[in-house]
Amino acid sequence: MKILITGAAGYKGTQLVDLMLASGHEVFALDDFRYNQKVLQNHFKNPKLHLRKADVCDLNSYEDWLKQCDALLPLACLTGAPVCEKNPELARAINHQSIVDSLKVLSKNQMVLFPMTNSGYGVGGEAYCDENSPLTPLSHYAKLKVETEQEVLARENSLSFRFATLFGASYRMRYDLLVNDFMWKAMDSGEIHLFEGHFRRNFLHVLDGARVYLHALNNWDQMRGQIFNVGLSSANMTKLDLCSEIQKVVPHLQITANESMKDPDKRDYVVSNQKIEMTGFSCEMTLPQGLAELKKLFILGRSKEDSNQ
Numbered sequence: 001m002k003i004l005i006t007g008a009a010g011y012k013g014t015q016l017v018d019l020m021l022a023s024g025h026e027v028f029a030l031d032d033f034r035y036n037q038k039v040l041q042n043h044f045k046n047p048k049l050h051l052r053k054a055d056v057c058d059l060n061s062y063e064d065w066l067k068q069c070d071a072l073l074p075l076a077c078l079t080g081a082p083v084c085e086k087n088p089e090l091a092r093a094i095n096h097q098s099i100v101d102s103l104k105v106l107s108k109n110q111m112v113l114f115p116m117t118n119s120g121y122g123v124g125g126e127a128y129c130d131e132n133s134p135l136t137p138l139s140h141y142a143k144l145k146v147e148t149e150q151e152v153l154a155r156e157n158s159l160s161f162r163f164a165t166l167f168g169a170s171y172r173m174r175y176d177l178l179v180n181d182f183m184w185k186a187m188d189s190g191e192i193h194l195f196e197g198h199f200r201r202n203f204l205h206v207l208d209g210a211r212v213y214l215h216a217l218n219n220w221d222q223m224r225g226q227i228f229n230v231g232l233s234s235a236n237m238t239k240l241d242l243c244s245e246i247q248k249v250v251p252h253l254q255i256t257a258n259e260s261m262k263d264p265d266k267r268d269y270v271v272s273n274q275k276i277e278m279t280g281f282s283c284e285m286t287l288p289q290g291l292a293e294l295k296k297l298f299i300l301g302r303s304k305e306d307s308n309q
């Protein structure tokens with residue numbers, strides 16, 4: 001298949017390129033490389049990789065690719081709440097409008113696999129959020145994702161993944177993600193200052209976040225037209241639980257819980273991943289495996305581009 005991946009030089013995009021090429025697909029990888037990513041070189045010898053530096057807001061720069069691909073994976077994004085709060089109009093142009101415009105170019109037999117976030121569930125209450133739970137997005141980022149998901153699902157041959165917060169090592173790192181951020185702090189300063197440690201979140205290793213696209217392409221007739229939560233069911237946990245897991249890998253870690261301080265990120269929910277599991281998908285990577293991997297990655301250090309703040 002011909003797979004068009006926008007945001008291909010990102011945290012998840014680079015994993016997807018690996019996986020799709022390893023599965024024999026022809027990959028059309030597009031990114032504007034705004035974080036100066038030095039990635040994907042390991043595939044440059046592969047004739048099945050096509051690479052282009054372009055802005056998804058400039059439809060003319062990749063309309064030819066849109067017309068010929070079998071599947072579009074529109075990952076290009078200002079990813080995360082803080083960067084979208086800082087650049088609200090640009091976020092709308094990239095995260096929403098570019099996708100709406102690209103859908104108009106596609107014919108109905110072309111597939112679209114949309115990366116939504118389960119942060120659309122906002123504050124979920126006691127019950128597990130499933131795909132029918134109401135969406136109460138809290139941030140501009142999550143609101144744009146909800147709007148875009150509606151547009152994507154309005155066309156027949158699409159599906160949406162509502163992803164948990166990703167963690168683990170990738171070619172492009174993001175230390176603004178909760179697990180990666182906490183692990184960095186644990187390793188760097190030996191200390192985590194925890195606010196509202198009872199807030200619950202769901203996590204997923206970045207590799208499994210890529211594997212699920214392949215799973216959907218291989219099971220398209222069964223999965224098309226639907227929404228799937230995608231998270232690691234054993235990693236529905238509070239922030240305090242997460243710190244305890246990190247302490248197993250970084251025993252000298254000091255956790256200072258301060259319940260009087262407020263976290264600007266108000267997300268608090270537990271997520272049911274049963275629907276995707278029922279299709280035969282299961283995660284390969286556990287949280288402890290991801291933490292062990294991040295501990296090794298710490299040796300390489302980090303630069304300011306390894307974050308979307």
Ligand SMILES: NC(=O)c1ccc[n+]([C@@H]2O[C@H](COP(=O)([O-])OP(=O)(O)OC[C@H]3O[C@@H](n4cnc5c(N)ncnc54)[C@H](O)[C@@H]3O)[C@@H](O)[C@H]2O)c1
Pocket residue numbers: 006007008009010011012013030031032033034035054055056057074075076077078079080094115116117118162163164165166167172174177308
């Ligand atoms: N990481 C997560 O926890 C998570 C969870 C849910 C959903 N998602 C979604 O998955 C997708 C990828 O996330 P990620 O974590 O890899 O983020 P990322 O920021 O690492 O990747 C986004 C990529 O898009 C590129 N990009 C940004 N603006 C562009 C533009 N105008 N034109 C072309 N390229 C552009 C960036 O250079 C970057 O490589 C996003 O759509 C995100 O919303 C991620």
